[in-house]
Amino acid sequence: MLTSNDLALARQCTLLKALDPADLDHLIDAGSVIRLARNQQLFSQGEPAKALFLVVEGQIKLSRLAPDGSEAVVHVFGVGETFAEAAMFMGGRYPVTATAVTESRLVSISNARLRDQILAKPETAFAMLASMAQHLKLLVAQIEQMKLLTTRQRAIRFLLDQSGQTEGPARFSLPHDKALIAHRLGMKPETFSRALAELAKHGVRMSGSQVTIEDVGRLGDLLSVE
């Protein structure tokens, strides 16, 4: 069942905020809330795509699985984000596997209804296009990272992103497991751990999942040095 908080989230996200309340209600009917336990799969790659999803609680990991069992994490979506928009236009199949990182609640949005909505109100298409453009940008940034940053630099950039600041001291907590973060950054957990350890010299302290950065600006300077 949808809470009022869920609805508030729906009204904020890029994809849905442009809709009239009535249209939004029609897209999200009562039966479309999905609960997932930790590590439970929502869909797997190659499966027919019937819907896209809005995260209202928890985190969802999208990844590609290689035949030998190893996985490449493409992205992790958090509360207020939508994902799998593109699937309905890619031969109707999901190109990735979606798994709950933590216990999660999702709102599913029917592809067919969204399609009708676009036809009825073309402005909706712009919201959809904007949402996909955002994802494209994220992926491009990720490719750039992988291709020309070292593991240490990627770790730094991750911390800077998380801090949400460009200068001064910062304190925040990691969004999930260090192992999962390492995967997102395209490195092994051991390597990520070592990278963090070295950053202690530059004003990064950790206790559990709590991170304290003495001076975000100084940490950022490190990126250009090496």
Add this chain to the structure above:
Amino acid sequence: MLTSNDLALARQCTLLKALDPADLDHLIDAGSVIRLARNQQLFSQGEPAKALFLVVEGQIKLSRLAPDGSEAVVHVFGVGETFAEAAMFMGGRYPVTATAVTESRLVSISNARLRDQILAKPETAFAMLASMAQHLKLLVAQIEQMKLLTTRQRAIRFLLDQSGQTEGPARFSLPHDKALIAHRLGMKPETFSRALAELAKHGVRMSGSQVTIEDVGRLGDLLSVE
């Protein structure tokens, strides 16, 4: 000036093939053909986005440039492909730099007109969404490659993709410089060269830019071995 061949290309590409001839004509007016010399830049990252482009001759490289001068090649577009669709929805700025790999001819398509077109005929939005979804898929595949394949495996996959076959012997020519291919694959030219050299043991012969593969199927088996 547009040739009839250019128009034929426009009618084939994912983005434009759904349009009525009259609408297509309106999008592509006579003044919108652009010629680029080899290595000439079309736009650079951060620049305001006024149009998207269809390649009718040559090849266009999209890349991200780091402050220190190094570049990460995101993709190379060939004849019949459109690019920069997403820019008009990303704050109106190009997130990458576009450069001609060879002498090229492009048709530019005004963002404003395309926007009008979508509003007038919502079906157009689906073509646009499909086109962007394709790009998303490409990027996801690329991230997967970088994260879990070795350089040798990436080289092999590139050759297999280029051959367009899944079994038997193949012969084709490389689409461009080996150095550029290496960049696309996220490795240095030297490394790519060595990877190709080793593949000689497995039935891959090269003379200039001509590639001959004895048995595509056997080459593909190598991917799973290592």
Add this chain to the structure above:
DNA sequence: CGGTTATTTGACGGGTATCAAACACCGTGG
């Protein structure tokens, strides 16, 4: 033919993965 640009090859060092083990953290149950 000469000069420029690609490509190859070699030697070397560093960064990262791998394997393995120790350690910290946490909820459970005795």
Add this chain to the structure above:
DNA sequence: CCACGGTGTTTGATACCCGTCAAATAACCG
């Protein structure tokens, strides 16, 4: 309250892949 197993994290030793630098060779073009 403490023992306990499971999970996540750290640390260490080692190997190897790949990037770097440098030079030789090959291909290309006017």
